[in-house]
Amino acid sequence: MAYNRNSNSEPEFIYVLGNKTVKTGQTVTLSCEANTSEVTAKWEKAGYRLQCVEGKHRVHKKGTRFSLEIMNAKQEDEANYTITLQNHSGSVSCSAMVTVELTDWRPLETQQEPMIMALKNFKICSGEVRELRFLLHGPIGAGKSSIINTLKSIFEGHQFINCLTGSDSTGTSFTTKYEKFTIGTLPFAFYDVMGLESNEGKQSRGVRIDDIINAFKGHIPDNYKFREDMPMIEEHRDYITSPTINNKIHCLVSVIPADRLSMMSEDVINKMRNIRAEASKLGIPQLVFMTRVDKVCELTSENLGKIYQSKKIREKITMCSNKLGVTENCIFPVKNYHNEIRSNEQLNCLALQALTQIVYSANDYIKRWSSRQKQFE
Structure with a gap:
């Protein structure tokens, strides 16, 4: 399916970020897709601009697809993440919660x-x-x-x-x-x-x-x-x-x-x-x-x-x-x-x-x- 890539298009999401749950030490990827590639993308963590750290965060853009990779997840990575897409015609945002599971801190009987x-x-x-x-x-x-x-x-x-x-x-x-x-x-x-x-x-x-x-x-x-x-x-x-x-x-x-x-x-x-x-x-x-x-x-x-x-x-x-x-x-x-x-x-x-x-x-x-x-x- 082809999407309008015209820079005059007001940005809209084809699909939005989804909540993710990840175990400590794993990598989690948040991704979405827009109706146009002619936008700038800004990522935020818990309401503040995300400060990308080398070896920790990786931001991708491929055509109309945008993603954020968070590597070696730790408790401090648990937060609400937001992406805002903007061009001269307007802007649009969506958010997702990343939950980092603790390793079992107490044994649980399962039977x-x-x-x-x-x-x-x-x-x-x-x-x-x-x-x-x-x-x-x-x-x-x-x-x-x-x-x-x-x-x-x-x-x-x-x-x-x-x-x-x-x-x-x-x-x-x-x-x-x-x-x-x-x-x-x-x-x-x-x-x-x-x-x-x-x-x-x-x-x-x-x-x-x-x-x-x-x-x-x-x-x-x-x-x-x-x-x-x-x-x-x-x-x-x-x-x-x-x-x-x-x-x-x-x-x-x-x-x-x-x-x-x-x-x-x-x-x-x-x-x-x-x-x-x-x-x-x-x-x-x-x-x-x-x-x-x-x-x-x-x-x-x-x-x-x-x-x-x-x-x-x-x-x-x-x-x-x-x-x-x-x-x-x-x-x-x-x-x-x-x-x-x-x-x-x-x-x-x-x-x-x-x-x-x-x-x-x-x-x-x-x-x-x-x-x-x-x-x-």
């Missing part, structure tokens, strides 16, 4: 069956402990209840939606009771609590820190209904005065939404820090599930298998670590089932990898408890 079988065959280290107990806490809409639904979906073979989830639009927590959720016949119990909220003036909102501490210690019974205006007290008729190890929490799981992390109020962050501090005093292990990862990274949204190559996810993990004071290797990015109607093995693998870590952390807590018990025998 779910070995993890499922290992968890089904898991045995708690102490015969006195019937089940490992996990307490989920975090802001409203973080995905605490959805984590339980996701895990039940994986092990029970169908999409599980019986555990009500908080409303993003209303900011309302459906969790009002200290309710126990199990997964099939696995010796694991998850406890969801009301979402943490900022206090408005002197009004206490959301779950109370006092109640979470009482849950840690085993004083709160199953199905206790939380009250925002009053914590569980010793005088309450259902207060467990002499809790056993089977009443206590064995691992604290903080649930943080990746896409709202930067917008979380300092009040909620401080509450989470205080809860972690109380868990530390009791020797309870603490890990973080960082949800909604697909909302902050296009690469991850398109392919969860590349989550540990994502620069944006790593940045969110670092931010979460700084805000909560949790080491990065204790933060696990996950995606919950939301609008999917079929099982997704990549999604399952992320959830199973996180579950495996909290199971072993809780079991280590039981080992320490058993060791202390033997010292007093």
Whole structure:
């Protein structure tokens, strides 16, 4: 097909630049074609004129085709690139994003069956402990209840939606009771609590820190209904005065939404820090599930298998670590089932990898408890 090469033609694109994803060290080429060759081409990177470096950039023009080669791609090459074509009749521009994948900064299990079988065959280290107990806490809409639904979906073979989830639009927590959720016949119990909220003036909102501490210690019974205006007290008729190890929490799981992390109020962050501090005093292990990862990274949204190559996810993990004071290797990015109607093995693998870590952390807590018990025998 012949294109008008007349210098009087106002430049137009026949095809534009396309977004590219490249691994570190590879070469990426951006190319487009115009309706005329009688133009000057100007390349920009992130809104600034591209300063071509020998051995790094190579600009080509062949007839009506224009291209930019970026060699030995590095993280600093990740940017939005723009080409502007201009002649005396006018100008036209188009842009494309170059994404540079990190090398895997954490290993990702890619097969779910070995993890499922290992968890089904898991045995708690102490015969006195019937089940490992996990307490989920975090802001409203973080995905605490959805984590339980996701895990039940994986092990029970169908999409599980019986555990009500908080409303993003209303900011309302459906969790009002200290309710126990199990997964099939696995010796694991998850406890969801009301979402943490900022206090408005002197009004206490959301779950109370006092109640979470009482849950840690085993004083709160199953199905206790939380009250925002009053914590569980010793005088309450259902207060467990002499809790056993089977009443206590064995691992604290903080649930943080990746896409709202930067917008979380300092009040909620401080509450989470205080809860972690109380868990530390009791020797309870603490890990973080960082949800909604697909909302902050296009690469991850398109392919969860590349989550540990994502620069944006790593940045969110670092931010979460700084805000909560949790080491990065204790933060696990996950995606919950939301609008999917079929099982997704990549999604399952992320959830199973996180579950495996909290199971072993809780079991280590039981080992320490058993060791202390033997010292007093």
